[in-house]
Amino acid sequence: MCFGQWGRDSYGSRVRGTGGGTRGVGTGCGYDKPEKMAGRALLFAGPPSTGKTALALGISQELGSKVPFCPMVGSEVYSTEVKKTEVLMENFRRAIxxxxxxxxxxxxxxxxxxxxxxxxxxxxxxxxxxxxxxxxxxxxxxxxxxxxxxxxxxxxxxxxxxxxxxxxxxxxxxxxxxxxxxxxxxxxxxxxxxxxxxxxxxxxxxxxxxxxxxxxxxxxxxxxxxxxxxxxxxxxxxxxxxLVPGVLFIDEVHMLDIECFSYLNRALESSLAPIVIFATNRGICNVRGTDMTSPHGIPVDLLDRLVIIRTETYGPTEMIQILAIRAQVEELEIDEESLAYLGEIGQRASLRHSIQRLSPASIVAKTNGRDKICKADIEEVSSLYLDAKTSAKLLQEQQERYLT
Structure with missing residues (x-):
């Protein structure tokens, strides 16, 4: 019914570190009989790099090719040729x-x-x-x-x-x-x-x-x-x-404006409606198109309809497991010490940044005549590239040198 404790991904591995989230998704989407959950709406809410999009990918894999799965981003609705509500309805019907x-x-x-x-x-x-x-x-x-x-x-x-x-x-x-x-x-x-x-x-x-x-x-x-x-x-x-109700996944839902949210309220009540999953990494912020402040940038009347699934930041062990899977997918050899060091970088900076250091580290290792990545290669790459937090700190310290 759900992914199990960790959840599967498209490589036959597992989506690490979102155990509670995957169990909630499995129950909310009703993989055994999705038609019973048609017209329901879920919200993935959590900080960046906590696996919200990975959960959506796991849902599409679990449902299989026979059940429609339609992913979209909130900013896709803005077009000069077609109305915003028309784009939403088109994606609604793609998911049925x-x-x-x-x-x-x-x-x-x-x-x-x-x-x-x-x-x-x-x-x-x-x-x-x-x-x-x-x-x-x-x-x-x-x-x-x-x-x-x-x-x-x-x-x-x-x-x-x-x-x-x-x-x-x-x-x-x-x-x-x-x-x-x-x-x-x-x-x-x-x-x-x-x-x-x-x-x-x-x-x-x-x-x-x-x-x-x-x-x-x-x-x-x-x-x-x-x-x-x-x-x-x-x-x-x-x-x-x-009728086979599918899943409509709307990422970055805070990018929608008040007109889109009003339309979604009505569309979710229609007889032909799929399971709708929203995802956002925003906290308390303004609803787009209004001066109203609301949790996750979603109006309260729509928020009342949602079942909210919270995703949490990965711990050191989970980050190391994710990095090991990523290295296996990219066919890179890396030792345990290097994985632990990358996990520390992920805790200090972000998971995405530590993943992005794998490829440059493999190039440095091959330049030094080795097939396996070691800690020295990652340290050399770390001296060349900055993460966002370090760059912001340097910017504050050297603010007078930059144009404003």
């Missing part, structure tokens, strides 16, 4: 999936002979066969209703025909050639919006010119979305489709 199941009658099997015959009807599949580059020995299936042709691959009986071959070999389908097959398609509501807002395929001169020109980003009307929602609800009632 629809799994459509269709039972289609198909002809599936191996092509043993191709013999074109001329006919008066224009509904033949000759063009589709040419487009799919179908040849004798291929395994294909043809939809009985639409005539759509899909080339599955080359029959495995021809696997030894050539020594070098880039084809994908598949076994011959069993059973009758004419059969019923269940086809599952995963789409998002935004995919349906975009497909209906800008239909393609017109043969008149205006349609052809429109396809050649650079497409301008346009807003999708609310009326169109309501029509699509009606069709989706009908499909769900008929059992043809299944």
């Amino acid at each position: 999936g629809l799994r459509i199941k269709e039972n289609k009658e198909v002809y599936e099997g191996e092509v043993t002979e191709l013999s074109p015959e001329e006919a008066e009807s224009t509904t033949g599949i000759y063009d589709a066969l040419i487009k799919e580059k179908v040849a004798v020995g291929d395994v294909i299936y043809i939809e009985a209703n639409s005539g759509a042709v899909k080339r599955v691959g080359r029959c495995d009986a021809f696997a030894t025909e050539f020594d070098l071959e880039a084809e994908e070999y598949v076994p011959i389908p069993k059973g009758e050639v004419h059969k019923k097959k269940e086809i599952v398609q995963d789409v998002t509501l935004h995919d349906l919006d975009a497909a209906n807002a800008r239909p393609q395929g017109g043969q008149d001169i205006l349609s052809l010119m429109g396809q050649m020109m650079k497409p301008r980003k346009t807003e999708i009307t609310e009326k169109l979305r309501q029509e699509i929602n009606k069709v989706v609800n009908r499909y769900i009632d008929e059992g043809v489709a299944e």
Whole structure:
């Protein structure tokens, strides 16, 4: 249900040091049945470099490819072409999936002979066969209703025909050639919006010119979305489709203004809403667009709706574990003493700064004729590069030398 004590990351390792956070996220997102948590909102709140974005990455990995996960940053909503609320709604609908199941009658099997015959009807599949580059020995299936042709691959009986071959070999389908097959398609509501807002395929001169020109980003009307929602609800009632609520992750949520927060209040109450996760590293600050001060830069009325998950600063042991994983990912060799020294730098400066010293230290080690990074290499790199806190301290001491 949740990541376990530490949580997994995309390398098969673990997200270190956020044990309470990962357990809270696992419960809040409901990995076993995310549809039960649809419309809920979480907030990751903590200082910089405490693993908020890493938790979001862990969520996307845990949900898998079948559940929509839409990440965005608060500053993305500001555009000269599209309204802020339109950008938010677009991302909301990107995070809501629809799994459509269709039972289609198909002809599936191996092509043993191709013999074109001329006919008066224009509904033949000759063009589709040419487009799919179908040849004798291929395994294909043809939809009985639409005539759509899909080339599955080359029959495995021809696997030894050539020594070098880039084809994908598949076994011959069993059973009758004419059969019923269940086809599952995963789409998002935004995919349906975009497909209906800008239909393609017109043969008149205006349609052809429109396809050649650079497409301008346009807003999708609310009326169109309501029509699509009606069709989706009908499909769900008929059992043809299944709604798959995903996760919308909004990082740096304090960058949104009061209009966006008001819109989010209404959007979270709608019947079609995903799980929404906010992240911020701000404390008490002004809500953008107002003179009002609020925790995390979020209005109190929206803050009441949120389940807040606090992320804490890493300890020395956790920092060393994270640095060891990072060195393994970058394929760098480093001894225990160097890791401990980098952990001390991370405690004094920041985790990001200590991670950024790994690559320069490996270059220094190779320059000195060694494959493994030692403490002396990191000390040499430390003498060359300053962290933010040291730089700010020097700036205060030497303020008279700088222009103001």
